[in-house]
Amino acid sequence: MTVKAANVSLYHEWQGKPYVINLVDTPGHVDFTGHVTRSLRVMDGGLVVCDAVEGVMTQTETVLRQGLEERIRPLLFINKVDRLIKELKLSPNEIQQRFIEIVKDFNSLIELYAEPEFKKVWKVDFAKGQVAFGSALHKWGLTVPIAQRKGFKFSNIVDAYEKGYVEELAKEAPLYEAILDMIVEHVPNPLEAQKYRIPKLWKGDLESEVGKAMLNCDDKGPTVICVSKVISDPHAGLVATGRVFSGTAYTGEDVYLVMARDDGKIQQVGLYMGPYREVCDSVVAGNIVAMLGLDRARAGETIVDKVLKGVMVPFERLRYISEPVVTMAIEPKHTSDLPKLVDALRRMAIEDPTLYVKINEETGEYLIAGMGQLHLEIALWDLQQRTGGLEVVTSPPIVVYRETIRKSAGPFEGKSPNKHNRVYIKVEPLDSATMELLERSEIYDGQDWRVRAKILREKAGWDADEARNIWSIDEHLNIFVDVTKGLQHLREVKDTLISGFHWTMAEGPLCHEPVRGVKVVLVDAQIHEDPAHRGPAQMMPALKDAIMCGFLSAKPTLLEPIMKIEAKCPPDYISGLTRVIVTRRGKILNLESAGMLMSVKGEIPVAETFDLANEIRSATAGRAFWALEVRGWEPIPESLLVPTIMKVRERKGLPKEIPKPEDFMPK
Numbered sequence: 001m002t003v004k005a006a007n008v009s010l011y012h013e014w015q016g017k018p019y020v021i022n023l024v025d026t027p028g029h030v031d032f033t034g035h036v037t038r039s040l041r042v043m044d045g046g047l048v049v050c051d052a053v054e055g056v057m058t059q060t061e062t063v064l065r066q067g068l069e070e071r072i073r074p075l076l077f078i079n080k081v082d083r084l085i086k087e088l089k090l091s092p093n094e095i096q097q098r099f100i101e102i103v104k105d106f107n108s109l110i111e112l113y114a115e116p117e118f119k120k121v122w123k124v125d126f127a128k129g130q131v132a133f134g135s136a137l138h139k140w141g142l143t144v145p146i147a148q149r150k151g152f153k154f155s156n157i158v159d160a161y162e163k164g165y166v167e168e169l170a171k172e173a174p175l176y177e178a179i180l181d182m183i184v185e186h187v188p189n190p191l192e193a194q195k196y197r198i199p200k201l202w203k204g205d206l207e208s209e210v211g212k213a214m215l216n217c218d219d220k221g222p223t224v225i226c227v228s229k230v231i232s233d234p235h236a237g238l239v240a241t242g243r244v245f246s247g248t249a250y251t252g253e254d255v256y257l258v259m260a261r262d263d264g265k266i267q268q269v270g271l272y273m274g275p276y277r278e279v280c281d282s283v284v285a286g287n288i289v290a291m292l293g294l295d296r297a298r299a300g301e302t303i304v305d306k307v308l309k310g311v312m313v314p315f316e317r318l319r320y321i322s323e324p325v326v327t328m329a330i331e332p333k334h335t336s337d338l339p340k341l342v343d344a345l346r347r348m349a350i351e352d353p354t355l356y357v358k359i360n361e362e363t364g365e366y367l368i369a370g371m372g373q374l375h376l377e378i379a380l381w382d383l384q385q386r387t388g389g390l391e392v393v394t395s396p397p398i399v400v401y402r403e404t405i406r407k408s409a410g411p412f413e414g415k416s417p418n419k420h421n422r423v424y425i426k427v428e429p430l431d432s433a434t435m436e437l438l439e440r441s442e443i444y445d446g447q448d449w450r451v452r453a454k455i456l457r458e459k460a461g462w463d464a465d466e467a468r469n470i471w472s473i474d475e476h477l478n479i480f481v482d483v484t485k486g487l488q489h490l491r492e493v494k495d496t497l498i499s500g501f502h503w504t505m506a507e508g509p510l511c512h513e514p515v516r517g518v519k520v521v522l523v524d525a526q527i528h529e530d531p532a533h534r535g536p537a538q539m540m541p542a543l544k545d546a547i548m549c550g551f552l553s554a555k556p557t558l559l560e561p562i563m564k565i566e567a568k569c570p571p572d573y574i575s576g577l578t579r580v581i582v583t584r585r586g587k588i589l590n591l592e593s594a595g596m597l598m599s600v601k602g603e604i605p606v607a608e609t610f611d612l613a614n615e616i617r618s619a620t621a622g623r624a625f626w627a628l629e630v631r632g633w634e635p636i637p638e639s640l641l642v643p644t645i646m647k648v649r650e651r652k653g654l655p656k657e658i659p660k661p662e663d664f665m666p667k
Helices: 030-040 058-069 081-086 092-113 144-150 154-163 166-172 175-186 190-201 209-215 335-351 373-387 432-439 449-460 464-468 490-505 536-552 571-583 612-620 638-651
Strands: 006-014 017-025 045-051 073-079 131-135 140-143 224-233 237-246 248-250 254-257 262-265 268-273 276-280 282-284 288-292 302-305 326-332 356-359 366-370 392-394 402-405 409-415 422-429 470-473 479-482 518-526 556-569 587-594 597-605 625-635
Touching: 006 175, 006 288, 017 175, 030 058, 030 224, 045 058, 045 092, 045 175, 058 073, 058 092, 058 556, 058 625, 073 092, 073 175, 081 092, 081 131, 081 154, 092 131, 092 154, 131 175, 140 144, 140 166, 140 175, 144 175, 154 166, 190 209, 209 224, 209 237, 224 288, 224 335, 268 282, 326 335, 326 373, 335 356, 335 366, 335 373, 366 373, 373 392, 402 422, 409 518, 409 536, 422 536, 432 449, 449 464, 449 470, 464 470, 470 490, 479 490, 490 518, 490 536, 518 536, 556 571, 556 638, 571 587, 571 597, 571 612
Parallel strands: 006 268, 045 073, 073 131, 479 518
Antiparallel strands: 006 017, 131 140, 224 237, 224 302, 237 288, 248 282, 254 262, 254 302, 268 276, 268 288, 326 366, 326 392, 356 366, 402 556, 409 422, 422 518, 470 479, 556 597, 556 625, 587 597
16 A cells, blocks of 8 residues: 655656656555645646546545646546456456446546636547556556557457466556556646646746746746655655756755745755655756755745745645544653654654644643544554654544534633733634635635635625634634724734634633634723733733633534545445444435446544444455545534543543633633
């Protein structure tokens, strides 16, 4: 199973001309989809690999949707054709029919998710050689034009397997030829692709010098590099990998890191050859580069020529399709190994931004959170590899919850510990339209307030004054709004109040889980004129008390993560499969025939997915295959609310009593 993205720069000749292909192999499992998100930013085309038997599955839809959002030209490779012959015993005509069904499903997703100008031109066509098929296991592959040119028929492929001369097939129709020819012919080159991708990925002035240089992929323009991943090399330190969108990256170049707000110097540049790096003098626009010396660079960073310092607009931030929903506590078996554990976890978090590492100050335990149980298992395996088999003790995987409210409440007063300052806060649940904009990253912290206000007014019906006066949006999709008028000294404490908002929303009152989907409105305040009496130690607790009081008065509840499940199995086993889903609090949303198999689409809480694989295998005699994807968050059933809160509070060592609004009211 692929669990990390790997880069390689390939030399390939097509129709007598030489080409460089920058190829990134990304994981397919949903738990590692963060690697896909980061890799797509630096690609112009995407080769979607699909199983000939399973067809278009949930993860196929996920990666295709991600790619189309980044304006990636999709191509299709139908893999494991040998399964159609050896397992399903299909005839040549039935194999062709199966391919037609897969291409139809694939194109319907392009119709659904692509932007209007790309819907028609990006649909794949067998006759044009935009779909390849073959067997990676047996190293053969074809497209229709190659098959016609070489005189291959589907009956030849079936015959090769039935009579055992597949090795000859691999020599006559090598897989690399079909794939690389298709890529060169149908993936737009950087000179073409950047003209339509840059306006999507970068919101700066396209008429500026740097804007024109990126649109034209100008290797003589100012250097602009978007970082897609950072890895830790035990010998070289941190290696930043990214796409050169403009200019030329060269050894010794002085650069500026826009997000980190830091100067840097590229100490070495190179091209990837799988796990190895080939050192070279420079890498020009349109290529993938590996750079040493930029230790503060992180995935999503924008690296530019120093002349652009202070004026360069960063690339649009990377938007991960899901967030960590499973966590576990980890500690070294021997206390003396703690520094080694901390260092390894820190480096792992740099390499994989979807792996969250947190130290619980109250209990002293280290927590790691990931996209799913498999993500954490692989993280532990990776930890062992990095530390030479460090012995650690872990807790069982635990589901991450979110806290939210179901109605509005307030205003409530919060008083500072010295009694000299007061804030008045109202809380409201965010409506579904606003949440959708937040989840799609159409509005976010750091965005130009005019742009944000316009989007909220037009797409979510926000009041103009409220939309203009948003102070902050946090990582858990909560919004802090100021609706006060002409308050004295408010400007001086604004940053402190924003910090207090982030601090408060990081741990809700029910069981110290992050708060999600809440609008916090500052409606009034009384602020002491002396700066010594209105510092963070005074203003932040006042704000927190008011928010917590409002939160507990607004029908608080827990949200649990929900997975989308898609499964297929023979008709004889469908009842067992659906029974497993339903008995685990799941819902069946769609049940239909998919050729010789039955297809089930549904939803299931993450809390019910532990040991799900064993139960599905048992209920279907191992004949089912399925995929899971995080769909979102839903309120936990009322009957489970209090027991779940108490269970989480007990695990975290919190008092058994759930707080009441009165606990946060001014004394």
